[in-house]
Amino acid sequence: MIDDNLTPLSDGERERLRRARIDLDPPRALEERTIEALRGRGLVRGSRRPFYTAAGIAAAAVIVIAAASSMLMHRAPAAPVAGAPRFMLLLYAGTDPVTGTSDDRRREYADWARDLGSRGVSITGEELTDDIRVLGGGGESGAALPPRGFFIVSAPDLSSAEQLASTCPHLRHGGRILIKRIAG
Amino acid sequence: MFTSALSGASAADRSGNPLPRSATHDRVAAEGDDEKLIRRVAAGDEDAFRALYGRHTGAVYGTLCRLVGRPSDAADLMQEAWLRAVRHLSLFRGQSAFRTWLTGIALNCYREWRRKHSREVLGTDADVRPWQVASGDEIAAINQVLGQLPYEHREAIVLHDIEGFTHEEIAAALEIEPGTSKSRLSRARRAFRERWQGAR
Numbered sequence: 068m069i070d071d072n073l074t075p076l077s078d079g080e081r082e083r084l085r086r087a088r089i090d091l092d093p094p095r096a097l098e099e100r101t102i103e104a105l106r107g108r109g110l111v112r113g114s115r116r117p118f119y120t121a122a123g124i125a126a127a128a129v130i131v132i133a134a135a136s137s138m139l140m141h142r143a144p145a146a147p148v149a150g151a152p153r154f155m156l157l158l159y160a161g162t163d164p165v166t167g168t169s170d171d172r173r174r175e176y177a178d179w180a181r182d183l184g185s186r187g188v189s190i191t192g193e194e195l196t197d198d199i200r201v202l203g204g205g206g207e208s209g210a211a212l213p214p215r216g217f218f219i220v221s222a223p224d225l226s227s228a229e230q231l232a233s234t235c236p237h238l239r240h241g242g243r244i245l246i247k248r249i250a251g
Numbered sequence: 252m253f254t255s256a257l258s259g260a261s262a263a264d265r266s267g268n269p270l271p272r273s274a275t276h277d278r279v280a281a282e283g284d285d286e287k288l289i290r291r292v293a294a295g296d297e298d299a300f301r302a303l304y305g306r307h308t309g310a311v312y313g314t315l316c317r318l319v320g321r322p323s324d325a326a327d328l329m330q331e332a333w334l335r336a337v338r339h340l341s342l343f344r345g346q347s348a349f350r351t352w353l354t355g356i357a358l359n360c361y362r363e364w365r366r367k368h369s370r371e372v373l374g375t376d377a378d379v380r381p382w383q384v385a386s387g388d389e390i391a392a393i394n395q396v397l398g399q400l401p402y403e404h405r406e407a408i409v410l411h412d413i414e415g416f417t418h419e420e421i422a423a424a425l426e427i428e429p430g431t432s433k434s435r436l437s438r439a440r441r442a443f444r445e446r447w448q449g450a451r
Contacts, residue, residue, distance in 0.1 A: 073437035075411065087393045090309030091316050093326050098304055103298060111297040139277040145358070146370045182323050230252045234323045 096178045103171075151189070154217040154228035157245040159239050175236040180218065183231060192218035215242070219249070285349040293340045304333065311357045317409045318361055320398050328364055330413045332357035358424040363401060396446045404439035411436050 076084070105111040158227050173194070194216040218235070222228035225248060232244045262375050285306070291299030308329060308411070315325035335356050336343075343352050405426070410416045416424070417431040425432070 072443075074440040075318060076440065079418070080283075081412070083389065083393065084408065085415070087390050088413045089313055089390065092309055093312040093324075093329055094322065095327045098301065098308075101304065101333050102300070103333055104330065105300065105337055106297075108334070108338070110334075111292070112295050113297050120436065156357065179323060208355070209303040222413050234321055239327075 094178065094182060096174075096181075100174070100178065151221045151222065152218055152228075153189075153221055154225070154250040155247050156192075156220060156228070156232050156235065157214040157244045157247070158216045158218070158235075159212055159214050159245065160241075172236065172240060176216075179234065179236050183220070188231065189221035190218055192216060214245075218238055256356065286345065289340060289343065289349060300337065301426055305351075307353055308333075310350060311354050311370055314354065314409070315357055315361060317394065317397065317413060318406055319364065320405075324364065328357060328360045331360045335360070337400060356425065362425055365406075368402075392450065393447075396443060396450060399446055400439065403435050404442050407436040407439035408443055412440075 102111065106113070121230075180192065183190050195214060197213075199213055220228060220231055221233055225246065228246050228248075232246055235244060237244055285303065286300045288303045288306075292303055311332065312325055312329045315328050316322055319325050319328065332353060336353050339356075344348065395407060400408070407421075410421045410424070411418070418429040418436070421427075421432045422429040
């Protein structure tokens, strides 16, 4: 390599960096998610399915069913650290039309939450229906733009919570997320 | 476009986090070569797509992880790259290896993503780094340091020094001049070296 000699690497540095070129396995759900998207666009169609595929689809179905009933996915390994700050992520519809089917979105949200949970982030949440009653008067009722759902995540501080929220698929679907620290 | 070799060690996953791949995970050995698979995928064969996916995703996803840092973002980009690749499979002429072509598409997706996240600072929180599972080893340390670099520096190191792309290839992928790629690499190496030595 002759074009990188402004700040040349030592042999040790060059070898060290080259060793960092490893393949990484994507999340298990990605393959099924991609297949579903391809099917939805008519680009592939199913045929025979090996056992592992059927098992994967069954697992995905369980996820979707669970998500459809509560949108959420309590992730057990997300052992909350005692006293760790918690933040509420309130999910609002945005100004743009929400894209994708609701099942697709639920699955995406579930994948996202599971991914965070697998990395030690305590996360829980629920989808909210359109049923609403507002009691009391004055101030901000919030009824004009009610949230569509929420997550509660653990994070060291507001910036970290924002960083986590920035990866939420809700934003890709044109939604908005309000982050508030939970007192206590 | 990309002519550099893109093979790497393989990796296995049990927890959903990226891990070094084991040989047992490679389920595509008997699936035939890419050319046959591509023809079948173009005809809508889902099994052929699964085989192609299994053969190439680990390498391209690894590159995306090193570039964007967060596995969830890398997975989104990987999915988008596959969708574009299958949609435009008729454009693949076999003039380069399929993985090379797929990597080019993935880098296009990355470039678009990067424009949207140009002001974002990822920080160094281990919770959002995919290599924490291998904490303590050198690769994890390298990626931790990479995660502290600005995007421009990180992509210079990742694409040139880790993935082995030439400056011309990087310039084409990122829509910059080759000279810009060279100067970024020079600055990136200095920044990487300082942080690496500081972390030792």
